[in-house]
Amino acid sequence: MKIQKLIRDVLLIEWFRGLSVTFKTMLVKPVTRLYPHVKRQPFPGFRGRQALVRDPEKLKERCIMCLRCKTVCPSNCISIEVGKDENNARVLKEYSIDATRCIYCAYCVEVCPVNALVLTEEYEYLGDKRSDLFFTKEKLLSDWDEFLTNYPGDSYFNKFWRPPGMPEKMLTPQKRNEKPIEIKKKNEEIAS
Amino acid sequence: MGSMEVKEIKEQILTTQNVCILPEVEDNLETKEMILNMGPQHPATHGVLRLVLRLDGEEIVGMEPHIGYLHRGIEKLMESKTYAQALPLTDRLDYISSPANNTAYAIAIEKLFGIEAPIRAKFIRTIFCEMARISSHLLWLATHALDIGAMTIFTYCFREREWLLDLFEMTVGARLLTNFARIGGVRCDISPEFVQGLRDFTKEFPSRVQEYETLLTKNPIWMERTIDIAQISGEDALSWGLTGPCLRGSGVDYDLRRDCPYDAYPYLKFHVPLGENGDVYDRYLCRMEELRQSNEMLKQLLDQLPEGEIISDDSPDFVIPTPPRQVEGAGSAASAFITLSKERKMINTGDLYSAVEVPKGELGVYVVSDGSGKPYRLRLRTPSFVHIAAMPALSVGHMVADIIAIIGSIDIVLGESDK
Numbered sequence: 128m129k130i131q132k133l134i135r136d137v138l139l140i141e142w143f144r145g146l147s148v149t150f151k152t153m154l155v156k157p158v159t160r161l162y163p164h165v166k167r168q169p170f171p172g173f174r175g176r177q178a179l180v181r182d183p184e185k186l187k188e189r190c191i192m193c194l195r196c197k198t199v200c201p202s203n204c205i206s207i208e209v210g211k212d213e214n215n216a217r218v219l220k221e222y223s224i225d226a227t228r229c230i231y232c233a234y235c236v237e238v239c240p241v242n243a244l245v246l247t248e249e250y251e252y253l254g255d256k257r258s259d260l261f262f263t264k265e266k267l268l269s270d271w272d273e274f275l276t277n278y279p280g281d282s283y284f285n286k287f288w289r290p291p292g293m294p295e296k297m298l299t300p301q302k303r304n305e306k307p308i309e310i311k312k313k314n315e316e317i318a319s
Numbered sequence: 320m321g322s323m324e325v326k327e328i329k330e331q332i333l334t335t336q337n338v339c340i341l342p343e344v345e346d347n348l349e350t351k352e353m354i355l356n357m358g359p360q361h362p363a364t365h366g367v368l369r370l371v372l373r374l375d376g377e378e379i380v381g382m383e384p385h386i387g388y389l390h391r392g393i394e395k396l397m398e399s400k401t402y403a404q405a406l407p408l409t410d411r412l413d414y415i416s417s418p419a420n421n422t423a424y425a426i427a428i429e430k431l432f433g434i435e436a437p438i439r440a441k442f443i444r445t446i447f448c449e450m451a452r453i454s455s456h457l458l459w460l461a462t463h464a465l466d467i468g469a470m471t472i473f474t475y476c477f478r479e480r481e482w483l484l485d486l487f488e489m490t491v492g493a494r495l496l497t498n499f500a501r502i503g504g505v506r507c508d509i510s511p512e513f514v515q516g517l518r519d520f521t522k523e524f525p526s527r528v529q530e531y532e533t534l535l536t537k538n539p540i541w542m543e544r545t546i547d548i549a550q551i552s553g554e555d556a557l558s559w560g561l562t563g564p565c566l567r568g569s570g571v572d573y574d575l576r577r578d579c580p581y582d583a584y585p586y587l588k589f590h591v592p593l594g595e596n597g598d599v600y601d602r603y604l605c606r607m608e609e610l611r612q613s614n615e616m617l618k619q620l621l622d623q624l625p626e627g628e629i630i631s632d633d634s635p636d637f638v639i640p641t642p643p644r645q646v647e648g649a650g651s652a653a654s655a656f657i658t659l660s661k662e663r664k665m666i667n668t669g670d671l672y673s674a675v676e677v678p679k680g681e682l683g684v685y686v687v688s689d690g691s692g693k694p695y696r697l698r699l700r701t702p703s704f705v706h707i708a709a710m711p712a713l714s715v716g717h718m719v720a721d722i723i724a725i726i727g728s729i730d731i732v733l734g735e736s737d738k
Binding site: 297 | 400404405407408471478481488489491492493496498505506507508510530533534538539628629632637638
């Protein structure tokens with residue numbers, strides 16, 4: 128045993144074994160990406176930048192002001208202001224998300240009864256100031272438009288609007304019957 | 320220079336100039352202990368850990384770990400949130416194996432409320448726990464080897480870890496803080512693509528582990544740096560409260576996955592690797608074998624994966640801490656929630672301790688419920704906290720350079736110890 132060990136130590140056998148592994152890897156294609164040049168498309172359902180869904184028909188936000196998202200948020204980053212219009216109907220005056228506080232758990236997306244909120248697959252957003260990451264209602268709606276115009280697919284359906292495997296009885300009627308949002312049609316409308 | 324000469328020179332100087340300080344030359348040349356601060360910004364402390372070392376030359380005489388730089392008050396924060404809302408906070412404990420933490424919390428609350436998760440949910444949770452174990456051990460191996468000086472292994476481990484993180488992202492949309500489990504089940508079902516991806520991984524992974532072992536296990540430098548460093552006997556390890564691979568490296572056969580099985584572990588066949596000497600090298604060997612065992616477990620889980628529901632009917636609502644979220648028959652979406660809030664049941668009172676085996680060791684959750692829908696008190700027994708407490712016992716008598724190997728071998732995450 129000792130002689131064997133001595134021979135191994137003198138001939139540096141273990142070292143050459145290790146080196147053979149590293150030399151083999153030299154011949155393999157690299158697994159890394161040159162990030163700013165080669166961008167990675169996240170998987171569907173990636174929890175990225177927040178946005179308010181613009182209803183394809185009404186062309187305004189879908190929110191019904193039930194305050195469930197505000198209540199469920201573990202980090203209290205959502206603030207909602209409800210006002211009244213001339214017909215004494217409730218309107219959404221302000222809806223803001225503080226992205227510096229948000230922990231991207233997507234609970235708000237899951238509890239929203241009308242799928243008005245979404246965490247989009249957009250992941251490249253940053254700001255020089257804290258106020259750049261404080262999203263107001265207008266910003267959230269324009270983020271949604273921006274996201275849809277850049278989205279590669281024909282239609283969009285967020286995973287957390289109806290998590291796969293979720294039983295029907297746990298969903299509100301609108302969540303059960305939600306259809307994917309057609310993007311091409313919408314883009315044409317905006318163009319015309 | 321003799322001491323007489325010095326005295327003469329001293330006297331001469333003192334007579335000519337009134338003020339002069341010369342070093343006292345003593346006959347015995349004893350050195351004093353040196354205090355050295357290591358961290359909190361040291362890259363090899365794996366986070367913001369500060370170690371105050373007392374050194375005699377290069378030998379460690381005493382050490383005092385200082386923690387708390389990453390304290391976020393998670394236990395206290397949980398008291399202000401409902402049981403379902405508090406779940407994302409458990410991600411932030413051991414942030415490199417968050418599905419395992421989620422599962423630990425979810426199991427504790429399920430036991431408290433008497434909820435039984437569906438069998439498919441249990442299997443999916445166990446799959447994610449084992450994936451988290453592999454990804455946590457890979458990160459441990461990468462950084463531990465990098466600290467000791469084996470640089471190549473770092474890139475290799477991250478290559479395989481990326482694979483697992485992609486699978487996490489495919490299912491829940493997040494790579495690190497997955498927030499996957501849920502009280503009474505899981506958040507989303509797994510897709511056939513996920514199953515296929517994981518099957519490819521399990522097929523490929525044993526050869527990758529073999530690669531790491533080729534680079535490290537018999538390498539003379541690696542052996543010199545790790546064998547007989549930070550040796551701890553089985554009894555000592557037990558009395559310090561070590562768990563997980565740190566305890567098993569000392570030869571104590573204790574694994575909660577086998578000894579008090581939870582979720583889908585009763586359906587699995589695996590063996591618990593044990594070390595002999597309880598040094599850094601044995602802990603390394605234990606974890607390497609655990610990588611292989613976890614891979615085998617993943618294979619068995621995928622083969623046995625049953626069909627069915629992924630969430631229990633009794634799972635509490637996110638907003639209102641009561642089950643069930645029955646919205647059938649409700650007219651509009653808004654009115655559904657008004658009828659909901661009238662139901663108030665299932666909030667059991669009492670306290671409970673439940674523990675699971677996370678990659679680092681035993682993660683215990685102690686909950687006291689007063690029936691209000693929020694935990695009255697929630698105490699987390701995190702393995703890293705206990706392991707840091709044992710660091711002085713492990714490191715006294717070793718060299719400064721060995722500290723790096725010791726920190727790596729007990730596999731700490733500061734987010735978990737500071738909470």
